[in-house]
Amino acid sequence: MRRSEQKAREKARGTVVPRATVDTAITVSHLDVGVTGGGLILDDVSFRLRPGRILALVGESGSGKTTAALACMNHLRAGLELRGGTVELQEGASRFHRNAVDLLTLSERKMRRLRGGTIAYVPQDPALSLNGSLRVGEQIAEVLRAHEFGRNARERDLRVAEVLSEVGLPSDRAYQRRFPHQLSGGQQQRIGIAMAFACRPAVIILDEPTTGLDVATQDLVLKTIYQLTTKHDVAGLYITHDLAVVARIADDVAVMLHGAIVEDGPAEEVLRNPEHPYTRALLDAVPDMRGARDMGGGPAVSPEPGIRAPWDDGRSTASFASQEHTAPVAPSVVADDAAPHVDGAGAARSWGTSAEPGTPEPGTGGDQPPSTGAQGSTAAAAGTDAGGHGVEERPAPAVDGRAGTTAGDGPATGAATPGGNADGVVGSRGGNHPVVSVRGLRMAYGPAVILDGIDLDLAAGQTTMLLGESGSGKTTLSRIVAGLNAGYTGEVLLDGQVLAPSTRRRTTEQRRRIQYVFQSPFSSLNPRRTIGDSLQVPLQMTGGMNREQRRAAVADALDAVRLGRSYIDRRPGELSGGERQRAAVARALVNAPSVLVCDEITSALDVSVQASVIELLRELQHERGLAMLFVTHNIALARHISHKLAVLEKGKLVEYGPTDAVLRNPRHGYTRSLLRHVPTLEEAG
Amino acid sequence: MILKRLAVSVLVLLAVSLLVFVFTLLLPGDPAQAILGQQATPERLEALREQLQLNDPWYVRYFSWLGGLFTGDLGTSAATGGSVNALLASKVSASMVLMVIAAVIAIPVGLLLGTWSAMRRGRASDQVLTGFSLVLAALPEFVIGVVLTTLLSTTVFQLLPSVTMAAPGMQVWDYPLQLILPSLTLVLVVVPYMIRMTRTTMIDVLDSGYVEMARLKGLPERQVIFKHALPHAIGPVAQVVAMQLAWLAGGIVVVEFLFRYPGLGQAMVDAVNNRDVQVVQALSMIIAAFYVVVNLIADVIGILANPKLRTESRS
Incomplete structure (x- = not known):
């Protein structure tokens, strides 16, 4: 019911965006960005963002990932200058532009209408990017106001509560009145995501949003991102240096090295058959749990010097230390136990597919946390610990507080x-x-x-x-x-x-x-x-x-x-x-x-x-x-x-x-x- | 949190009072001698010492003096024999007028120019302003005063009076024109610091992640500055303003002397010349109290402007 209401509302305002029919949201072509009076930071960078798909931009710090991502919002940090290229917002992606438009040619004022509304950004470190002197609810509400979302303040208030529950946070007034420092790191990051999704953007740019979070919180945040992008047909650009995260969330990958894209393609293909040596080096560097299998259950320590990626040689090296590890390990058992999601596509995709198949409309998720779908699927994949997992998924602040670990944890520990x-x-x-x-x-x-x-x-x-x-x-x-x-x-x-x-x-x-x-x-x-x-x-x-x-x-x-x-x-x-x-x-x-x-x-x-x-x-x-x-x-x-x-x-x-x-x-x-x-x-x- | 700061302030003032009292005791000269002059007989001196309680142990005198401070009685002037309260009342109000005028002009000008300069960082206007404020900051207040006098009241133009006329029984503000030069000098002394510190603070804030985020959220630039950036600059800037205001209380001595302005500074100079211990003590306490109060206000503003400190103080 709410769904039809919403349709009517959107029609009335003329804002229905036929996103599903659009093949591409943003096309970046031949982008060159340089240091003012210096060398190039980005060298002929091209990529495409498509609705409902996440492109992972992979590279080390300093490779130009963030510069490329911010260029999609026509935002260059101080000291950088545009040297050429286009960032085209395709037709139908924004309600302001009937035809495709090059963002880099837009005036600051026109660009401002798109930022945060049509193209949204999730920052790397929420502790730095959330404003410490504003309440979190207000920080979400002001995006809505700036982009005139909804007809009146009441509708915007409703949307704030709705988007909070979409990212799995409590949506009540008291929670909205908190300041960022009263939230854990994981909660802060989800506020950042809520802020980005508030206006139902066509494109979302995520700048290493899980760096600094512990694995459990990272998992939760990735899940939230994945669900929201697929559910709302948002084109995602995910910046990271961690290929394991790419494997979990991305549909496509572009690998950046020194400001240029050296390899790109579907995530599966690039991770399976990396062509560029740099991609292979990155892959080798990922400390995956399956390393155990490669090492034949032997000890972790490899005595061979001078090899930069240690996990290559594990198989060939003799075990040097501890006798405790000599017990042979059946590799498959290890893999299954250690990483229950090992059977690939199932786990990553299951977030999306199991998310209330009958109700793709975002509005319906309002009274139910979006993570419910994931709960079931992960439980199915994991088999072992469904109960415990379920508890963690619920948007209860106490649970997340534990994940993010605030100082307040201390007193409770002895008893708990x-x-x-x-x-x-x-x-x-x-x-x-x-x-x-x-x-x-x-x-x-x-x-x-x-x-x-x-x-x-x-x-x-x-x-x-x-x-x-x-x-x-x-x-x-x-x-x-x-x-x-x-x-x-x-x-x-x-x-x-x-x-x-x-x-x-x-x-x-x-x-x-x-x-x-x-x-x-x-x-x-x-x-x-x-x-x-x-x-x-x-x-x-x-x-x-x-x-x-x-x-x-x-x-x-x-x-x-x-x-x-x-x-x-x-x-x-x-x-x-x-x-x-x-x-x-x-x-x-x-x-x-x-x-x-x-x-x-x-x-x-x-x-x-x-x-x-x-x-x-x-x-x-x-x-x-x-x-x-x-x-x-x-x-x-x-x-x-x-x-x-x-x-x-x-x-x-x-x-x-x-x-x-x-x-x-x-x-x-x-x-x-x-x-x-x-x-x-x-x-x- | 705020209560704690308040308690600390009271302690500081008490410590200052003790220091002031002990150090004025160490000053050479005998108040009784100062009052009665060189020709006084030893008997008369002794009698006056008894009357002024100079023979009591120092701590008894300290506490009776402290008690006087709390009840608003600053003691008796050795030079005039009259009450210190009456002597200082007009001088304090004259100085306050000068300081308030200077503060009311300097604070908004300093903050606005500092913010403006930060927003136009690196451009010509910013560089001119920065260079100009650096030059001003390097000049001592009496040089600024002399230059202004030369410029506006003697050699070049003769628009303003160069010294203050204050006949007995008249208030300084009866001739508003004569307030302009001293207050302008004070403003020119404190404004450069305010500009420079506001600029630095604002640049830090404007470079922060939350300001970039606010821009990436598509907020209008005015909202970015006033809602997202300024609140974070308030705390640090309040500290700078407080330091400058506190400086005014002391720096006013030179400026008042320069313009023959009948305020606190002049009273201080006179009192020291006359070995008027009671007046020196009273003036020191007034200036110390001003320092403490101004800094306290700055700290409270800092706490109120920072939700993190504010919420901590509540719990």
Whole structure:
């Protein structure tokens, strides 16, 4: 009923857009964009956006993806200039233009009518792009007002509530009156998506909208995007550097390298048979769960140096460390268990196909979250954990709050999690003699319990992956091991000796043996010091070396991280993200430690850079027999780096054991949900 | 949050009062001697000291003075023998007039020019304005005052009076023309800072993700500036304005001296010359209170303009 009403309304306003009949929404041809007075950022870029389909624009940071996307809105960032090409909005895509029109020739005023209304944008980082001083409901409502959506304020209010529930958020007044800082990261991103879909645009541009979200939230956001674009016949442009995400969401792919498109085509084809070497390199860099199969169930660590994409050689390399992994693994079992959506097309497409087939009209979704369709389908695919998943799908703010993890999670943790970690710990015993042991660790700030009853062993030559969402306490735990966080109860032992809680009270030798690599290579190196200066600080602390010896040791460390000693006199500003993180690793290694604590060291890096850093860590571990604690929220890395897997949820170890065993047979619902949400390449099928 | 800031302000003022009192105690000279002159007999001096409670321990005197402050009694002037309140009332109001005029002109001009300059960043008009404000900011207030005097009241044009006429029993604002030069000087001193800081803040805000997002949402440019950008600039800009206003309270001393303006600054200079401890103390407290209040207002504005701080203060 509502549907017919809407039709009538639209007819009355003359805004019926026959989108389904249009083959193309936007055609970008031969676009050249350059730095003012400088070189080209985009070089002859052409692509087409089609209604109901998502084109993924793939490339590393700096490849010009965002510039190309913003050019579709005739928006160039400061310092850039248009050098040529057209961006044609095809006839029928907008209500302002009967015929096709080149957006790049439109006046600012005419362009403004299209921005946000006909062509909408979802930003990369909602924390920066939502206005912190405006209520979220107002931020959606103002788009509607600016584009004169609906006849009156009441209709616009209704639309705000409707679009909120379309993206799976609560639509009540109280929620609309919240400020962005009162929402979790995932909720903020869905506000950004709601803002973009509010005016029912013909084209939507998504600029890495899931970067910085944890897998479960990313999964939810991707699902929302997929449903809304297919359901409303919106042409989507999705920018990303992660091919696993492409496999999950895109119909077509265009791969960008240095401002030019080097390969494009249907997603399935490009991911299956990549032609350009760069595409292949990107594909190799994706840490998919199926890496396990490629490695024949062997250990993750590959001893062969000098290969940038480590997952190629897994098959051929002999296992070097842990005997725990020798148990043969039936590959298919692993794949099925680890990634239930492995049977390809089914999973990705199911979001769309199962979404209330009889009611394609957006209006009907109003009182029911759009994710219901997905719920059923995913449950069918997963088979195992339908109940738990269903709960997560509902747009209850509390659930999402947990996914995005706000500080408020703390107090509830103690009561919320049943103590289910006992058998996990037992299963982990055996193997090498531990270098570092954590016993009965508990940490609380007042009533907020951050860590509770943690037992963990780090053995020489082994990596323990510490997995958990932001706020689960994994960083706190790693800082405690490194002596950066005092105030805990329990013990941290190094070779059987109890360590003082604070580094200040540890001996120089103890400090030397445990080194820490920080998450962001952009802030952990002092920009005013040369790499050499930064790297020799730990050596000065330990003492016993003169200037030349220190410099030699630094040069060796730089060689060891494959940067080369030529970097010794450079400053961090001259280095790329991956190079900086290598330098940070070198700083940790310069003292020849026996334990390396890596705190999310790849999460600020592009996928392909991440691959090379991980490869480096594996080699170093092999060369030096390091014990490593690798903290991450990316479970897809598990098989590639870790021998043991520890899953932390709300301060408790809910799963702990050999990586293989945990992935094959996850005991805890949280681990299973993590596994289920990992985007993998297999979905492209 | 706001209550906390208020409490901190009160503490700061108390600390300032203690400092002011202790430091004026350390000043050379004896108030009794200052009142009675060099010829006074030791008996008379002793009697006056008794009367002024100068023989009490310092903390007793501090608390009685502090008590006086709270009840609005600033004490007795050693130079005139009259009450400090009566002595300062006209001077404070004269200075307030000058400061209010300067503030009312400087704040809107500074904010508008700063915002305008930020929006036209890199263009000629922005560069001219930036260069001009940099030059002005580099000039000390007495140079500006002297240049204005030369320009407007002596050598070039003779439009305005160069000194203030204030016969006893007359208010400065009885001759509005004589207010122009001193207030103009103050405005020219504070405006450049306001322009520069507003410009910097606005440029940061205009470069932010939410302003780009607002543009990509297709909002009219006016709405982008006033609804999305300005609220974020209010907090930082309020701090700058507060610092400039607080500077006015101190910087006015030089400007008043230059134009022979009978305000706070002149009273301060006279009081120091006369070893009039009570007046120095009172003036120091007035200026300190002005600093604290202005900064408090800026902080409150900052809190109110930022929903994150505002909602925290509520919970």
